[in-house]
Amino acid sequence: MKKNKQDFSHLSAKQPIGIFDSGVGGLTVAKEIKRLLPHEDLIYFGDTKHLPYGEKSSEAIVGYSTKITSFLLEKNCKAIVIACNSATANALKEVLDLVDNSVPVIDVINPVAEKVSYEIHNNVGVIATKATVNSGLYKKSIRKHNKFIKVDELATPLLVPAIEEGFKNHPITHSIIYNYLSNSKLKNIETLILGCTHYPLLIDEIRQYYGNRVRVIDSPSIGANQLKMILEK
Ligand code: DGL
Numbered sequence: 001m002k003k004n005k006q007d008f009s010h011l012s013a014k015q016p017i018g019i020f021d022s023g024v025g026g027l028t029v030a031k032e033i034k035r036l037l038p039h040e041d042l043i044y045f046g047d048t049k050h051l052p053y054g055e056k057s058s059e060a061i062v063g064y065s066t067k068i069t070s071f072l073l074e075k076n077c078k079a080i081v082i083a084c085n086s087a088t089a090n091a092l093k094e095v096l097d098l099v100d101n102s103v104p105v106i107d108v109i110n111p112v113a114e115k116v117s118y119e120i121h122n123n124v125g126v127i128a129t130k131a132t133v134n135s136g137l138y139k140k141s142i143r144k145h146n147k148f149i150k151v152d153e154l155a156t157p158l159l160v161p162a163i164e165e166g167f168k169n170h171p172i173t174h175s176i177i178y179n180y181l182s183n184s185k186l187k188n189i190e191t192l193i194l195g196c197t198h199y200p201l202l203i204d205e206i207r208q209y210y211g212n213r214v215r216v217i218d219s220p221s222i223g224a225n226q227l228k229m230i231l232e233k
Helices: 027-036 058-074 085-099 110-118 130-135 137-145 159-164 171-181 199-210 219-232
Strands: 017-021 042-046 079-082 105-107 123-128 150-155 191-194 215-217
Touching: 017 027, 017 058, 027 042, 027 219, 042 058, 058 079, 058 085, 058 130, 079 085, 079 219, 085 105, 085 123, 085 130, 105 110, 105 219, 110 137, 110 191, 110 219, 123 130, 123 137, 130 137, 130 150, 137 150, 159 171, 159 199, 171 199, 191 199, 199 215
Parallel strands: 017 042, 017 079, 079 105, 123 150, 123 191, 191 215
Antiparallel strands: none
């Protein structure tokens, strides 16, 4: 029978926290979690075998995400962190169904969307993988809280391979960033959400492109704070 109430009283503080992503991107979230919760044990699953999720079908992403979640539950994790926007956008519901309120599930889109929607942002841009942009989840989630915010989403698929190849501070990456950020869709934005957990690895280069004109949201710290709040409760 499905549980419809969250009751986490059976969980013990000693259990590890399970975190997953398609590759190294989720480490930006894991690093923030380690900073905020230094005494916690973390299990990190980077599904590099199936990277990039951003180019896969919803069905495939659901399959990978539920399999990894089962693995992390078998490892006795007391919370599951979906440290991947593409997995959140395509498989959050299925992961929640599988977990069935046995442990808390933290994703990387809803806490960011909620925070942005309650602050002063009028024109928000989101850069993300194709799988995240196609889901429209950022727009839906922001507009659920504040329907006056204009949200423009742009798929920026070349950034993940550049990061996985280690091309940080590299002319190739600079030219990819320039080409994407100068897209007319992002012309009037005041705020940019990095809608992929890989992208904070390029946050300095992205901030450099904008100077002080656009606020670039530090998404990993928002998800990590949400986890801390839930665990404290
Ligand atoms: N880190 C993933 C995300 O946040 C993107 C990488 C991929 O395409 O697998 O969407």
